Amino acid sequence: MSGRITNLSNPSAARPVTNARGTLRRLASIAAVLLVCLWTQGLAASDAGASASEEPIHLILLHTNDVHGQTLPRRATWIEDREVWVGGLERAAAYIESVRRRADGPGEGVVLVDGGDWFQGTPEGRVREGREFVKLLKRLDYDAMALGNHEFDLGIEPLLALLLEAEMPSVCANLYESGERVGWVRPYRIVERCGLRIAFVGLISPSTPDITHVEARRLDFRDPIAEFTRVCDELPDDIDLVIPLTHNGLYLDRELAVARPDLPLVVGGHSHTYLRDGVVVGPTRIVQAGDKCTVVGRVDLLIDPATKRVLSSTSRLIELDRDPDPEFVDAELAAGVARLVERTDAAMSVEVGRLSETPVPPTPFASGGLGSWIADSMRTFARADVGLHNRGGIRSSLAKGPVTRRALFEVCPFGNTVVSFELTGAELEACLEQAIESRPEIRIEVSGVELDVRMVDDEEHPLRLVAVRVGGEPLDPKRTYRMATNSFLATGGDRVFRFDRELDLLDSGVLINELLEQQFAGTKSIALPTDSRFARVD
Structure with a gap:
């Protein structure tokens, strides 16, 4: 069966009229046949006209x-x-x-x-x-x-x-x-x-x-x-x-x-x-x-x-x-x-802080202000070397002015928590390669690292990770680093952190949106990052 099925209707065939015996009767019958044929053709033409004029x-x-x-x-x-x-x-x-x-x-x-x-x-x-x-x-x-x-x-x-x-x-x-x-x-x-x-x-x-x-x-x-x-x-x-x-x-x-x-x-x-x-x-x-x-x-x-x-x-x-x-x-x-x-408004309509400017939006090859802020907040909270958050986990944006608890919930609505763990420099580089090179555009936000990325002639996978700097220093494959991320990525989501060994995960139990609310504590207004942690190189 094809993707679209069409039913076609078939016109029925006219039956012939039988002649009677005798000359007069034969002539009369011929005349009758002619009259019937003319009448039938008129009906057919009328039906055809009706079909042709029928609206779609x-x-x-x-x-x-x-x-x-x-x-x-x-x-x-x-x-x-x-x-x-x-x-x-x-x-x-x-x-x-x-x-x-x-x-x-x-x-x-x-x-x-x-x-x-x-x-x-x-x-x-x-x-x-x-x-x-x-x-x-x-x-x-x-x-x-x-x-x-x-x-x-x-x-x-x-x-x-x-x-x-x-x-x-x-x-x-x-x-x-x-x-x-x-x-x-x-x-x-x-x-x-x-x-x-x-x-x-x-x-x-x-x-x-x-x-x-x-x-x-x-x-x-x-x-x-x-x-x-x-x-x-x-x-x-x-x-x-x-x-x-x-x-x-x-x-x-x-x-x-x-x-x-x-x-x-x-x-x-x-x-x-x-x-x-x-x-x-x-x-x-x-x-x-x-x-x-x-x-x-x-x-x-x-x-x-x-x-x-x-x-x-x-x-x-x-x-x-x-x-x-x-x-x-x-x-x-x-x-x-x-x-x-x-049922939800009393808690969610509370104003928790203000933004001094609307966040810089992400682009296919540069950081977004909101995502960088989330990654920074997780890294600082977990006392980690690197923070990493997936753009797919950012479901809304913020604007200059007041920020409500509802707005933060809608940014990170999935109930993910802050998780941290240790990994080697070689494992960190492999994770970043997977996150960068498996997608047609950058789909992560990072903190504590700078990534050099090159464009190549590959329609599905056009990005190549060229260099990684952690805290301003070249990545050391043998060193142990601490990673802060969300519980979705930490448990294998997006295939970023998947190893042959079992990771020793430390789940803080702190929700991402609650962590973001804490960033406004003691301050009237905050400005989100404007720098890009990704650099395109030739």
Whole structure:
């Protein structure tokens, strides 16, 4: 079965009329036949004209991804000249409802899907291990939802409890255990709209075991392209349209589009990419809607009602930068949001300090001020030689002015603690090489070290670590150094610290966001680092 299934209708053949005996009767019959033929041809022409003039089906696909528990609007820290608040569940729900109500014409239909990472990332998202937030998310009435890597952050049992209680329409086709596809999530879901049967096939990144809770390593996250093809062969024959719903990131979505040029659309997540107009690879449109419920993605598909082929597609992102129209507000959702925020707001709204300037943003080849501050804070706290933090563990930014406890939680929401351990200079260099050279861009922040990096002609792995200085001195391979990092990396996350020997880990039990709050103690305002700890060399 191909990625898109088309049903073709066959016209029925006209039956001949039999002549009677006798000349007069024969002539009369011939005349009758002529009249019947003319009448039949007129009907056929009329039917053909009706078919040709039949309007295409207008399918509106709305999509979100990487919502990460964003219950409330959040400040747009990327807008510095004024204070703007964007996103939030109520705004998203109101826009979705407005589209549903207005798509009431013949041949119009709306589908809502999500690309994974539902709850992890805010205080509200952590209440009852995500179950309270997911109940609110369910009010939006999704048709299909991909599993994301952060669904596994608390372990497998909490995820199973969430899925059981919330009854989310989750999909994931490339997740196996003990050689069998897991039975607690469907590989696909079939949605019917406007006479179309649409199969949404869920796919998750095969790197998930390296970037989430250690329990995920007991599962087998298989190649998404191969598993997508396998699932297509299992689909019923009457499916008109197959759409991958992925948490793979844009890079793997591109690979899927190249491998399966029969796909009209891929709906993605994971890389937090704001694809304003989508990305077109051959005949395939790839869409993704950023993160944190800041926008809702919209795809408009025109589909031939006879052949079920996609005639055209357009995509855009709808900014959620204003209060919703009261006509489309979900009162029950608003009440649920208020109750959930009330459970967290008293502690989280406290102002803990101020920043004198907005942090320098990270670039693919230079440090960011926020990440450098986190690494510095861990290194100083643990009395270590080196501090290292992953950029993937920094989930929000800060702006000049007041900083609340909520803002710090949203920067580091995963409950990771400060961990330290000893390693040799040779092991330290190997870890830094792994962290730098295994990625297409720098994805760590460091403290106490300076790294010289060279660009090479390798599209997937363009960086090479040339030199390391610790405390201003060249790294000594035989010396013992003390490393401070977060508990996710220390236990093998991102494959940075993986050795043949067992590390003697000292877990402080101090949460990263709590450590950052301590940095404001006794001071009215602080300035974050502006230097880069990475240097590009020729």
